[in-house]
Amino acid sequence: MSAKTIIAWCTHTANFWMGCCKVSPGCQNCYAETLTRNRMGLALWGPARTTARQPVKGVYANLRQWNKASDPANPSKVFVGSLMDWAESHPDLDAIRPKIWDAIRDNDRLIFQLLTKRSERVAALLPDFWPEIRHRVWLGVSIENADYAHRADDIRHLDSAVRFISYEPALGPLADALCLTGIDWVIVGGESGPGYRPIDLQWARDMRACCDAAGVAFFWKQGAAYRTEMHTQLDGETVRNYPIPRIPLATTE
Secondary structure, eight states: OBSSOOOTTOSEEOOSEEBBOOOSGGGTTOHHHHIIIIITOOOOBSOTTTOOOEEOTTHHHHHHHHHHHOBTTBOEEEEEOTTBOTTOOOGGGTTTHHHHHHHHHHOTTEEEEEEESOGGGHHHHSOTTHHHHGGGEEEEEEOOSGGGGGGGGGTTTSOSSEEEEEEOSOOSOOTTTOOOTTOOEEEEEOOBSTTOOOOOHHHHHHHHHHHHHHTOEEEEEESSBSSSOOOOOBTTBOOBOOOOOSSOTTOOO
């Protein structure tokens, strides 16, 4: 949706629709809900029986533009999506979701990072032509505390270039509960915006130690922030590592 993004771990963000339904504590202070409600005047957050989802038409033109400009040797990374959950179950989305996969196939010079809290739906939603695009798709799940560590189990076996965890907003300790087998990347960050719930930096330190021990790339996004990205260093160090994909970009079979 946007040619520019403040999300530190991607190049662009792409939203095929706007709106979602909250499913766990990490959703409580959803920045996307605040943005669409306060800045756009749209009421798009809630269950399917009461709330519609709004398609975003301009995303396809943006993807074509980014694809044309992307360097094949260092492809642009597109996060899907900052104002939606691509795996959400909602009747408005059955006709739109296949267009995500078509767009990924068509824009073959881009890396796509798909993140969801609906981890149990991921495997069933992959397209029939998954082998054609798996080398350019990073599949991720959001895990805010130990109560949701099980979400990693739903992706750790999937055949994608990268499998990752977004531990943000970090709302409680996770390192002891999270198995990193089959995981390539962990992003850690505190909640941002008004009324943010503070992160304990020890949670991040423990997760970094676990990642280092397991050979998993660790990316520290930020500590608690309001109005701007702040506290981007962890103990005085900028730690923003990216994973080595399991499937080389040259692999298309």
